[in-house]
Amino acid sequence: MRIHILRMIGEAGSGHPGGSLSAVEILVSLYFRVLRVKPGEPDWSDRDRFILSKGHAAPALYACLAERGYFDPAELLTLRRTGSRLQGHPDRTLTPGVEASTGSLGQGLSLAVGMALAGQLDGASWRVFTLLGDGESQEGQVWEAAMAAAHYRLENLTAFLDHNRLQIDGPVTEVLSPEPVAEKWEAFGWRVLAVDGHDPAAIIEACRSPAGGRPTMIVAETVKGKGVSYMEGRAEWHGKAPDAGQLAQALAELRA
Amino acid sequence: MSAGWRPPGGESGLVMGASTREAYGDALVELGRERPEVVVLDADLSASTQTRKFARVFPERFFNAGIAEQNMVGMAAGLALAGKLPFASSFAVFLPGRCYDQVRLAICYQDLAVKLVATHGGITVGEDGASHQALEDLALARALPNLTVLVPADAVEARQATLAAADWPGPVYLRLGRPAVPALFEDGHRLVIGRAQTLLEGADVTLAACGIMLSRALDAAAELAAEGVSAAVMNVSTLKPLDTVALVEAARRTGALVTAEEHSVIGGLGSAVAEVLAEHYPVPVIRVGVEDRFGKSGPPGELMEHFGLTATAIARAARQALARKR
Numbered sequence: 001m002r003i004h005i006l007r008m009i010g011e012a013g014s015g016h017p018g019g020s021l022s023a024v025e026i027l028v029s030l031y032f033r034v035l036r037v038k039p040g041e042p043d044w045s046d047r048d049r050f051i052l053s054k055g056h057a058a059p060a061l062y063a064c065l066a067e068r069g070y071f072d073p074a075e076l077l078t079l080r081r082t083g084s085r086l087q088g089h090p091d092r093t094l095t096p097g098v099e100a101s102t103g104s105l106g107q108g109l110s111l112a113v114g115m116a117l118a119g120q121l122d123g124a125s126w127r128v129f130t131l132l133g134d135g136e137s138q139e140g141q142v143w144e145a146a147m148a149a150a151h152y153r154l155e156n157l158t159a160f161l162d163h164n165r166l167q168i169d170g171p172v173t174e175v176l177s178p179e180p181v182a183e184k185w186e187a188f189g190w191r192v193l194a195v196d197g198h199d200p201a202a203i204i205e206a207c208r209s210p211a212g213g214r215p216t217m218i219v220a221e222t223v224k225g226k227g228v229s230y231m232e233g234r235a236e237w238h239g240k241a242p243d244a245g246q247l248a249q250a251l252a253e254l255r256a
Numbered sequence: 257m258s259a260g261w262r263p264p265g266g267e268s269g270l271v272m273g274a275s276t277r278e279a280y281g282d283a284l285v286e287l288g289r290e291r292p293e294v295v296v297l298d299a300d301l302s303a304s305t306q307t308r309k310f311a312r313v314f315p316e317r318f319f320n321a322g323i324a325e326q327n328m329v330g331m332a333a334g335l336a337l338a339g340k341l342p343f344a345s346s347f348a349v350f351l352p353g354r355c356y357d358q359v360r361l362a363i364c365y366q367d368l369a370v371k372l373v374a375t376h377g378g379i380t381v382g383e384d385g386a387s388h389q390a391l392e393d394l395a396l397a398r399a400l401p402n403l404t405v406l407v408p409a410d411a412v413e414a415r416q417a418t419l420a421a422a423d424w425p426g427p428v429y430l431r432l433g434r435p436a437v438p439a440l441f442e443d444g445h446r447l448v449i450g451r452a453q454t455l456l457e458g459a460d461v462t463l464a465a466c467g468i469m470l471s472r473a474l475d476a477a478a479e480l481a482a483e484g485v486s487a488a489v490m491n492v493s494t495l496k497p498l499d500t501v502a503l504v505e506a507a508r509r510t511g512a513l514v515t516a517e518e519h520s521v522i523g524g525l526g527s528a529v530a531e532v533l534a535e536h537y538p539v540p541v542i543r544v545g546v547e548d549r550f551g552k553s554g555p556p557g558e559l560m561e562h563f564g565l566t567a568t569a570i571a572r573a574a575r576q577a578l579a580r581k582r
Contacts, residue, residue, distance in 0.1 A: 011336070049338075092337075092366060100337060104349045104357050110327045111362060114334020114342075117319060121295070121340075144327035154318070 001027060002227045002254050004063035004076055010247040012080035018237040020060035022164040022222040027064040029203040030129060039069035042096045050128050053108020054133035055089040062086050082231045106139025113149050114141035116157040135167030137178040150189025153243045155211035164224035164246050166235045186216040197222035227254055270471050273439030276414035277375040281306025283418035288314045297332050297344040299325045305375045306347040312518045313417050319348040325355040332370045333362035348374035348390030348431055351396055363399045363427045371421045377431040377564055378518035381555040389551035395523020397429040398496050404428045404449060405495040409470035410440045416447035422447055433555050438471040452499035458488030461574045462506040466492050469516035475567035480574055487574055496524055500532045507537040512577035514542050517572050521545040540580035542573040
């Protein structure tokens with residue numbers, strides 16, 4: 001997955017490695033162990049839904065979808081090219097398996113709330129999952145949606161917070177602190193769980209625990225740029241592609 | 257001449273009917289009975305937008321988003337993604353203004369069949385003043401790809417627009433008004449999305465209007481007729497996709513147009529008509545609307561006079577257009 005992500009962004013010459021790498025275990029755990037989906041039938045009506053609210057982590061989502069069988073992994077290297085189905089940010093009208101078009105931060109949770117409302121209205125068994133960034137939580141719409149999810153008791157909704165603590169302009173707490181995040185989500189009426197966001201077993205267990213009439217927020221402690229020594233914990237790798245030498249070093253580290 | 261509308265009965269002889277928002281509320285209930293997938297969202301204005309009528313009959317399919325328009329639009333998109341047919345309502349200042357990026361990305365970019373129905377368009381909001389008077393919503397809506405933009409002229413047409421929006425495969429922005437407006441159309445009137453309708457034939461100038469200004473245009477035509485000027489009146493209830501064929505034909509036949517709308521002269525019907533004719537059949541076009549400024553408090557009738565949204569203003573513009581033609 002990480003090798004895919006770095007090769008895609010390196011080939012495209014632009015993209016967001018940091019927040020893609022921090023979300024890898026969350027996405028892999030969801031798509032390979034949690035979500036009920038049929039990659040050969042992306043529109044299967046009883047599927048679980050996942051929305052990547054932090055749309056700039058699109059390379060991670062695409063790599064995951066390809067590995068899960070939604071499309072040929074060979075297509076991954078077309079990322080961001082003219083005519084590619086793999087847009088810079090997710091486009092549901094182009095890419096098999098992408099449930100919602102995102103990229104303007106703060107919107108995905110509202111979409112997930114709407115989907116979960118529809119599922120609740122129909123008495124459906126499918127669930128809705130979404131992944132937000134911690135910087136993204138600065139958007140007011142996130143908290144509008146948080147209120148709505150609790151108000152409508154959407155226990156079929158599970159959100160992840162990719163708590164990597166960095167955004168473009170620097171540490172999240174220095175730019176505009178959303179902390180304490182867990183307490184905020186609890187105060188908004190959510191069930192809040194904390195996991196190591198790089199521990200698949202913990203992520204899967206959290207997803208499977210019963211919700212008890214409330215929406216669930218899983219605060220996943222992660223490292224931005226995880227897996228690449230010179231990217232880990234460095235805000236400047238939010239939205240920058242590695243050059244050829246950097247890419248080679250990163251791939252060597254990941255293959256070691 | 258189109259069937260289905262009532263000719264003005266003498267000097268300003270139009271009979272008042274219901275408001276377009278009231279017709280919307282009734283049409284929603286009608287739709288709710290016929291189509292179980294219809295869901296309705298509002299942002300704490302359900303009494304004003306009239307979605308409360310639906311909420312009372314179908315409480316399980318009504319979702320109040322509270323005073324949170326951005327989330328309301330996102331929820332509507334999510335409901336549509338899961339197979340529902342959402343109508344989301346607020347005032348036209350807030351929808352699309354307060355949630356423009358959400359309308360842009362979640363609704364239009366995803367090309368979802370969400371119906372955005374904004375009431376209280378224009379200055380006829382009245383006493384609440386400029387903060388609540390949308391004069392730029394049509395400009396915002398027109399600029400978005402995939403979005404169909406409708407402005408019905410009376411209650412009958414507002415019902416038609418609501419039903420037509422439900423049947424339309426993509427996103428729709430439907431702009432309604434607060435006040436009671438003259439009843440122009442018979443119950444059998446059909447609104448066909450993308451089609452302008454000529455209500456009065458005329459040879460000298462075409463008055464193209466939408467919304468509340470259509471009745472003013474009919475009055476202006478009567479005023480002009482008394483002076484021997486033959487004015488056609490066209491109802492352009494679909495601003496997008498614009499009926500370019502009908503507009504070019506009107507330009508060809510009458511050689512001059514006046515547009516009339518309860519909106520800024522920037523970006524609405526006037527701009528749309530001027531853009532099309534400049535490219536396809538240039539003739540004099542004069543736009544009647546609110547000149548590049550905000551509204552203000554006052555009784556709706558007085559404000560319409562104050563901002564020049566009157567039959568007299570349309571007739572004056574028609575004379576100017578005729579003069580340029582010669």
